[in-house]
Amino acid sequence: MNLLIIRLIIFAVLFLAGLKLYRMYRQWKLDHDDSMADDNHRVEGQMVRCAWCSVHVPESEALRDKGEWFCSSAHRDRYLQERQSDENE
Ligand SMILES: [Zn+2]
Structure with a gap:
């Protein structure tokens, strides 16, 4: 027991x-x-600035092209278009 x-x-x-x-x-x-x-x-949490609209977005959500950051592909395209037409003038 x-x-x-x-x-x-x-x-x-x-x-x-x-x-x-x-x-x-x-x-x-x-x-x-x-x-x-x-x-x-x-x-x-790293914030980067959109080269087109100056809005700050997290690096993970941002797009990078030609050394610049963008909040969206639309702004990237517009910025690159703008820059291209500047170069042509
Ligand atoms: Zn933007």
Whole structure:
């Protein structure tokens, strides 16, 4: 009978320890994912200026052409058209 109780206690302790470790791991994973997301956010947080309309857009959403940044392909096309006609004049 005593042996059974000791086994039960050992089992309970192991179970609680496992649960605690699992929770610690989950918390660590959450923190880890958060810091990873922060890093990504910082990179995406780089703002660049559209050469056509001067609006600031995140680098990840901007288009780059001929050393200039643009908020959209429409503005890129208009800017390049404008520049081309300037060169022709
Ligand atoms: Zn623009």
